[in-house]
Amino acid sequence: MPETVSLGLDTSNYTTSAALLQNSEIHSRGRLLPVKAGEIGLRQSDAVFHHTRQLPQVVAELGGAVQDVRVIGVSDRPRDAEDSYMPCFLVGLGAAEMLGQALGAPVHRFSHQQGHIAAALYSAGRLALLERPFIAFHLSGGTTEAVLAEPERSGKIFTTRLAARSLDLKAGQVIDRVGVLLGLPFPAGRHLDPLACACGEKIKARASMKGADCSLSGVENKCRALAESGAPRETVAAVCMAHVIAAVDAMCAALRAQYGDLPVLFSGGVSSNSMLRAQMAEKYGAVFGEPRFSADNAAGPAVLAALREEGFGCAF
Numbered sequence: 001m002p003e004t005v006s007l008g009l010d011t012s013n014y015t016t017s018a019a020l021l022q023n024s025e026i027h028s029r030g031r032l033l034p035v036k037a038g039e040i041g042l043r044q045s046d047a048v049f050h051h052t053r054q055l056p057q058v059v060a061e062l063g064g065a066v067q068d069v070r071v072i073g074v075s076d077r078p079r080d081a082e083d084s085y086m087p088c089f090l091v092g093l094g095a096a097e098m099l100g101q102a103l104g105a106p107v108h109r110f111s112h113q114q115g116h117i118a119a120a121l122y123s124a125g126r127l128a129l130l131e132r133p134f135i136a137f138h139l140s141g142g143t144t145e146a147v148l149a150e151p152e153r154s155g156k157i158f159t160t161r162l163a164a165r166s167l168d169l170k171a172g173q174v175i176d177r178v179g180v181l182l183g184l185p186f187p188a189g190r191h192l193d194p195l196a197c198a199c200g201e202k203i204k205a206r207a208s209m210k211g212a213d214c215s216l217s218g219v220e221n222k223c224r225a226l227a228e229s230g231a232p233r234e235t236v237a238a239v240c241m242a243h244v245i246a247a248v249d250a251m252c253a254a255l256r257a258q259y260g261d262l263p264v265l266f267s268g269g270v271s272s273n274s275m276l277r278a279q280m281a282e283k284y285g286a287v288f289g290e291p292r293f294s295a296d297n298a299a300g301p302a303v304l305a306a307l308r309e310e311g312f313g314c315a316f
Contacts, residue, residue, distance in 0.1 A: 004070045004071055004309055005020065005021070005022045005068045005071075006020070006022075006070070006071050006302045006303070006305045006306040006309070007021075007062075007069040007071075007073070007096075007099070007105075008020075008072075008073045008074070008298035008301035008303070009055070009059075009074045009092040009096050009298050010074070010089075010092055010112065010297065011075070011088050011089055011090075011091040011092035012075070012088060012112055012142075012296045013033070013041065013042065013044070013047050013141070013142060014032060014033060014141065014187060014295075014296045015030045015031065015295070015297070016030060016031045016050070016051050016054040016055050016058050017030040017058065017297050017298035018055070018058045018059045018061075018062055018298050019062075019299045019302045020062050020066070020069070021299070021302040021303055026122065026299045026302065027062060028292070028299055029059075029061040030058060030297060030298070032187070033046075033054075035186045035187075037185070038180060039180075039186060040176050040180050044088055045087075048087055048090070048091055051088060051091035051092070052091055055091060055095055066099075067103070069099070069105050070103075070105050070309070071105055071305045072096050072100050072103075072106070073108050073109075073115075073300075073301030073303075073305025074092050074096035074108070074110070075089055075109075075110060075111065075112040075114075075115050075300075076089050076092070076093045076110070077112065078112050079112070079113045079143070079160075080111040080114060080159065080160050081111075084111065108301075108304065108305045108308050110300070110305075114157075115297075115298070115299075115300025115301045116267035116296075116300055117138070117160075117265065117267050117300065118130075118157075118301075118304045119267065119289060119294075119297055119299040119300035120265055120266065120271070120287070120288065120289030120293055121265065121287075121289070121303075122289070122299060122300070123289030123290045123293035123294075123299075124265075124287050124288060124289050124290075126265075127303070127307075129149075129263055129265065129287070130151060130158050130307075131151050133148060133149065133150045133151075133259075133262055134262050134263040135148060135163065135256075135262050136148075136160065136264075136265045136267065137248065137264070137265065137267065137268070139171045139172065139266065139267075139268040139270035139271050139276075140170065140270055140296075141170060141172030141175075141176055141269065142170060143268065144166035144170040144171040144172070144214075144216070144270075145163075145164060145166070146162075146163045146164040147161060147162055149265075157307055157308060163212065163255055163258075163259070164213055164214075164251045164254065164255055165213055166213070166214050167210060167213050167214065168217040169217050169219075169220060170216070171244050171247075171248070172187070172189065172269055172270050173216075174216050174220050175188055175189050175192055175240060177220050178219075178220060178223045178224075178236065178237070179191060179192045179237075181227055181236075182195070182227065182236060182237065183233075187269065189272065192237050192241065193241075193272075193273050195234055195237040195238075196237035196238040196242075196275060197238075199232070199234040199235050200234075201235060201238065203235075203238050203242040204242075205239070205242035205243040205245070206243075206246060207243070207247040207249070207250040208247070209254070214247035214250065214251055216243070216244065216247060218243075219244065222239065223236050241273065241276070245276050245279055248276065249280070249283070252280065252283075252286075263285075264285070264286040264287065265287045265288075266280060266286055266288050267294060268294060268295075269294060269295040269296065271288060271289075271294040272291035
């Protein structure tokens with residue numbers, strides 16, 4: 001069991017997050033970035049401003065144990081790729097570097113996507129999957145893709161290689177746009193879920209695919225047309241989710257055909273959806289973290305930093 005107190009920081013385009021890993025338990029805090037009613041996101045300059053204001057408060061909410069931190073993990077980019085960059089992550093990186101100097105703690109950088117994957121594995125009690133190849137879906141407002149995750153022992157813990165993606169809109173984008181169209185707050189996922197579940201109709205949905213890649217732009221257009229025709233909000237929400245799930249299902253089927261019967265993990269905010277979780281778990285035996293560890297959080301960087309510091313000999 002790891003004894004090192006690990007701090008994780010993540011400043012995504014949705015949430016300001018901090019987490020402490022202490023005695024194998026995660027203590028997590030986070031605040032959504034404020035988005036005006038009717039809008040579907042923030043400009044990067046606004047996200048940076050709000051993170052700068054919110055991050056000190058979020059870290060303070062973790063309490064005095066922050067003084068005992070011996071290692072820090074931070075998300076410094078969206079994905080594990082050379083061209084992956086988003087200014088909002090610089091707020092967390094800068095804070096991590098300052099805290100590291102003040103506390104004498106090493107700072108380890110990870111991608112936001114790696115953090116999502118690690119948080120889901122930790123929550124599901126499946127960190128042992130990091131020692132073998134598996135397929136990891138990352139479904140959010142900024143990303144809809146599946147990667148082949150493989151162990152890596154030189155410091156990264158694991159590597160990811162793109163296996164499938166959305167060719168246009170992301171799953172979270174579609175859900176947020178349809179949700180805002182229906183008058184729901186942004187981000188709309190947790191509000192659209194119960195609305196879709198309340199629909200009594202059986203929805204037929206087909207995925208638009210190119211190999212293992214999907215296209216989701218038509219889903220927004222279909223839902224907008226339904227809403228403008230006077231269809232019930234529950235029906236519009238259910239149609240949105242049915243088409244998103246059909247696309248993810250088709251991606252998973254194509255990847256299983258290509259890579260064999262590898263374990264499948266789902267992470268990212270969209271993975272909190274109850275309908276998606278039920279279908280993918282039943283059909284593919286997919287692994288899901290708790291919803292609070294699926295949405296943007298800093299548990300992943302904290303876990304990965306502890307693993308890098310103590311190695312796989314530590315057991316959570």
